[in-house]
Amino acid sequence: xxxxxxxxxxxxxxxxxxxxxxxxxxxxxxxxxxxxxxxxxxxxxxxxxxxxxxxxxxxxxxxxxxxxxxxxxxxxxxxxxxxxxxxx
Numbered sequence: 001x002x003x004x005x006x007x008x009x010x011x012x013x014x015x016x017x018x019x020x021x022x023x024x025x026x027x028x029x030x031x032x033x034x035x036x037x038x039x040x041x042x043x044x045x046x047x048x049x050x051x052x053x054x055x056x057x058x059x060x061x062x063x064x065x066x067x068x069x070x071x072x073x074x075x076x077x078x079x080x081x082x083x084x085x086x087x088x
Contacts, residue, residue, distance in 0.1 A: 003032045009044055016047055023051045031073070031084075035060040038085075049087035057084045 001022055008015050009032075019030060030053065034041065038058055048054060055072060059082030069076045072084040 001026075001028060001030050003030070005033075007035060008032050009034050009036055009041055012044055012047070019048060019051050019054075027053060029053050029055060031055045031057070033057045045087075052088060054087045055084050056087070057082060059083060 003015065003018075015032075022030065030051065032048065032054065034056060036058065038045070041056075041058075045056070048056070057070070057073060057077070059077075059079060062079040062081060065079040065081065067076050067078055068080045068082070070082070070084050072086050077083070
């Protein structure tokens with residue numbers, strides 16, 4: 001499952017139950033694309049990753065920044081400040 005578009009962490013009250021319902025059905029990886037930094041989501045991250053097998057892509061898009069390949073996601077991200085973390 002991939003959560004992206006708009007900003008998933010701005011709707012945590014809806015994101016959390018959505019992930020909970022998905023986890024009852026599947027243990028597949030959940031990928032959440034966010035423009036926020038880890039520091040900005042310090043309180044929210046534990047709630048989401050408690051479900052396990054979650055990848056969060058952090059970092060805002062910066063126009064004209066160099067792109068970078070992310071090994072965790074296996075894709076090239078648009079800005080070099082963006083990266084993913086895997087939470088088992």
